[in-house]
Amino acid sequence: MKKSKxxxxxxxxxxxxxxxxxxxxxxxxxxxKDLPVVSLVDVSSFANQAIEIPVNxxxxxxxxxxxxxxxxxxxxxxxxxxxxxxxxxxxxxxIEDSDQRLRVDQARAALSAQTSRLNEMLSGSLDDVLAIKExxxxxAENALERVIVQSENAVIDAKKNLFNNDLRxxxxxxxxxxxxSTQAPSITGTYSGEEGxxxxxxxxxxxxxxxxxxxxxxxxxxxxSVSTRSPQPLGESGLYILFPENFTRLPSVEWVLPIPNxxxxxxxxxxxAYQNASRDKDYGIKQAExxxxxxxxxxELARSGSREEQIEAQRAQTKQAEASLSLAxxxxxKHQLKAPFSGLISSVSIKKGETVGVGQAPVKIINPQxxxxxxxxxxxxxxxxxLGNSVLVDNNHEGGVVSVSDAIxxxxxxxxxxxxxxxxxxxxxxxxxxxxxxxxxxxRISLPLSSVKVTSSGSFAYxxxxxxxxxxxxxxxxxxxxxxxxxxxxxxIEKILSNVSLVxxxxxxxxx
Numbered sequence: 001m002k003k004s005k006x007x008x009x010x011x012x013x014x015x016x017x018x019x020x021x022x023x024x025x026x027x028x029x030x031x032x033k034d035l036p037v038v039s040l041v042d043v044s045s046f047a048n049q050a051i052e053i054p055v056n057x058x059x060x061x062x063x064x065x066x067x068x069x070x071x072x073x074x075x076x077x078x079x080x081x082x083x084x085x086x087x088x089x090x091x092x093x094x095i096e097d098s099d100q101r102l103r104v105d106q107a108r109a110a111l112s113a114q115t116s117r118l119n120e121m122l123s124g125s126l127d128d129v130l131a132i133k134e135x136x137x138x139x140a141e142n143a144l145e146r147v148i149v150q151s152e153n154a155v156i157d158a159k160k161n162l163f164n165n166d167l168r169x170x171x172x173x174x175x176x177x178x179x180x181s182t183q184a185p186s187i188t189g190t191y192s193g194e195e196g197x198x199x200x201x202x203x204x205x206x207x208x209x210x211x212x213x214x215x216x217x218x219x220x221x222x223x224x225s226v227s228t229r230s231p232q233p234l235g236e237s238g239l240y241i242l243f244p245e246n247f248t249r250l251p252s253v254e255w256v257l258p259i260p261n262x263x264x265x266x267x268x269x270x271x272x273a274y275q276n277a278s279r280d281k282d283y284g285i286k287q288a289e290x291x292x293x294x295x296x297x298x299x300e301l302a303r304s305g306s307r308e309e310q311i312e313a314q315r316a317q318t319k320q321a322e323a324s325l326s327l328a329x330x331x332x333x334k335h336q337l338k339a340p341f342s343g344l345i346s347s348v349s350i351k352k353g354e355t356v357g358v359g360q361a362p363v364k365i366i367n368p369q370x371x372x373x374x375x376x377x378x379x380x381x382x383x384x385x386x387l388g389n390s391v392l393v394d395n396n397h398e399g400g401v402v403s404v405s406d407a408i409x410x411x412x413x414x415x416x417x418x419x420x421x422x423x424x425x426x427x428x429x430x431x432x433x434x435x436x437x438x439x440x441x442x443x444r445i446s447l448p449l450s451s452v453k454v455t456s457s458g459s460f461a462y463x464x465x466x467x468x469x470x471x472x473x474x475x476x477x478x479x480x481x482x483x484x485x486x487x488x489x490x491x492x493i494e495k496i497l498s499n500v501s502l503v504x505x506x507x508x509x510x511x512x
Contacts, residue, residue, distance in 0.1 A: 036502055038509045040464060040495040046445045051384055051483060053436040057375030057419070059426045061366035063341065068361040069095065070334040073276075074269065075354050080363070082348055086339045092363050095356060097335035099280050100328070107328040110291070111321035113139075118314045129310055133299040140292035147288040151281035158270075158277035163191050166264035167239070169200065172254040180248040184255065185241050186231075191259060193237030194218045198257040200234075200241070202226060202249065211249060213241070218259065269355050343367040346428065366428055372402065373421060373434055376414035380478040384438035385417060393421040393434045401436065445486040452476070452484060453500045461490065462497040464511055471505040472496070 073095040080092045117136065121129050167187040175182060185200075196218030205212035211226040219235045226232075228247065231240030234257075261267060298317065302310050343365045350362035373393055377385070382404055391399040399421025408415055419434065426432065452474065453460050460471040474489030490496070503509060 035508055035510045037512050038464065038469075038503065039498050039512050041451075041498045043445060043490055043493050043496055046447050046451075051438045051446065053377065053381055053384065053438050055375040055377060055417070055434050055436060056431060057373040057417075057434055059428055059430045059432060060372055060374050061343075061346075061370060061428050063343070063367035063370045064346070065340055065365055066361035067092065067337055067340070067363045067365060068359050069337060069356050070358065071095070071331075072356055072358045072360075073097075073272075073335070075350055075352050075356055076335075078348065078350065078352050080345045080348065082345055084345045085343075086345060086365065087342045088339055090339045091336050092339055092345070092365075093337040093350070095335050097332060099276070100332045100335060104325070104328040104332050106287075107321070107325040111318070111325050114314070114318040114321040118311070118318050121311050121314050129302050130299075133295070133302045137292070137295040137299050140288070140295040144285070144288040144292050147284045151277075151284045155274070155277045155281050158274040160190070160192070162260045162270040162274045163193075163195070165266055165270045166261050167191065167257065167259070168261060168264075169198075169241075169255040169257045170263065172199070172256045175248070175250060175253060177248045177250055177253075180250075181244060181246045182248045182253075183244040185243045185247070187234070187239055187241060187257060188231050189234075189239040191237055191239050193235070193259070196259055198234060198239075198255075198259070200255040200257065202247075202253060203251075204249075209243075211247075217257075272355060337363060339365055341365070341367060371421070371424075371426060371428070373399070373419045373432065375417050375419075375434070376409065376412060377417055377436075379408060379413075379415055381438070382415035382417065384478075385436055386438075390437040391419045391421060391434055392437075393419070394424060394432050395435075397421045397423045445490055446483045447486055447496075448498075449479075449482055449484055450499045450501065451496055452486075460500075460505075461486070461493075462500045462503060462505070463493060463495055464497070464509055467508055467510075469497070469503045469505055469507040469509055 076094045076096050078093050080086060080090075086092065113136070117132050120132055169184045169187060171182065171184070198215050198217035200213050200215045202211050202213050204210060205225070207225040209226045209228065212223055213226055214223045215221065215234060217235050217237075219237045222235060224232045224234070224241075226243050226247070228243050228245050231242040233239075234241045239257075260270070294317070298313065301313055344367075345363065346366045347364040348362065350356055350360075356362055373391075385401055385404050387401055387404065389401040391401060393399055399419050401417060402420050403416075403418040405416040417436070419436070421434075447461065451461055453462070454476075459474050459476050461474050463470050463472060472489055472493060475487040477485035477487045479485070497503065
């Protein structure tokens with residue numbers, strides 16, 4: 001009994017101690033018990049952050065060329081088709097070069113003659129030299145006569161072809177005849193007159209068809225019987241006219257026959273041929289005249305000068321002939337379109353017989369072994385991309401940015417970006433996905449979205465001063481993936497909260 005009385009006070013004291021301990025713990029200040037724990041990060045760690053920019057682009061050949069002609073004319077041969085593999089120097093296309101080949105042959109013959117004369121002068125006497133010079137003058141005179149006749153005939157033939165190309169008549173104005181056909185009469189024969197046009201009108205008469213026609217043209221005026229069976233003479237220059245069955249008999253109808261027919265689809269081809277023949281005539285006659293004059297000067301020099309002077313003059317003539325041949329061969333080579341490098345033909349836009357103009361590019365060649373990827377991005381994204389930025393094509397092939405356009409494409413409002421890459425079995429024209437790893441540079445800050453809070457009052461980043469959350473107003477720019485560009489507001493700020501979702505301005509926090 002005495003023991004129980006002794007332990008009872010002890011138990012009571014222990015209970016009082018435990019109660020006081022618990023009571024003291026519960027009475028701690030609430031800000032030290034329930035304050036949120038936050039972490040601060042260095043602002044500098046968010047500078048120059050990599051940004052992943054997904055794009056879709058077109059595979060193109062990095063080495064490609066649109067091949068154009070240095071001279072124009074009619075296409076003689078097209079030697080390649082789309083998809084053909086060619087080597088550097090291969091001839092892809094040729095245009096009509098018969099005139100230029102003739103000039104090369106003439107230049108080669110002239111060089112041969114000049115070389116022979118020089119050799120003869122080096123080994124012969126003065127009398128031999130004079131005989132040679134006189135023979136050259138005679139040959140030059142004959143050559144000039146031949147050139148004049150041949151070139152004039154060529155011009156006459158080209159003019160005849162032009163004037164007789166696709167001859168047909170047209171209504172001078174649109175008419176509608178419900179009772180008869182307005183089909184045009186047909187024109188036959190070979191025209192031998194001058195440039196101009198015929199105007200043809202009909203009138204009732206006592207002929208078998210009941211109608212006759214009147215005409216005015218380059219060779220005068222006249223009339224004839226309208227016939228639907230046999231062609232009737234139209235003027236005196238070799239043309240005939242045949243009217244269709246059920247021809248229109250309207251008194252107001254007037255037919256026009258233009259010579260040459262400048263409405264024809266082939267008019268330009270024949271006009272070019274005529275103009276080329278005229279130019280070739282002038283050029284050929286001028287060259288032959290110059291050759292004759294030179295031969296006559298050489299003869300006079302031979303008669304009056306010493307043998308050594310004549311030999312030196314002949315050497316000069318030989319060098320000039322060499323230069324003329326080289327020039328003629330160079331001009332001939334321009335009638336051929338050659339591959340500048342090995343590759344594949346990706347397009348051919350012309351056919352044999354068609355006319356190609358100077359500077360026109362009828363063939364495109366690409367090198368399929370050298371590929372690039374071209375895409376378009378928004379102007380905002382383009383500011384995050386620089387030359388050399390890393391690229392991943394089709395999630396597998398590494399590469400880099402090789403160009404970022406300085407201008408916005410007017411068709412789509414985007415900026416063109418080109419990338420190289422290695423590997424992959426791609427073909428030009430194929431579209432693939434890629435990623436460009438851009439960089440926010442120029443000392444700008446790219447924050448995670450978790451570090452920024454956007455409210456009706458503006459955009460804010462947070463830091464902690466004296467244990468209190470402090471709001472920092474910031475100006476935001478473009479965003480990419482989970483990051484946003486901070487244009488201004490963090491100047492002089494060293495640390496910010498990494499996550500602002502659980503705090504507000506003025507909150508007390510514990511920084512871990």
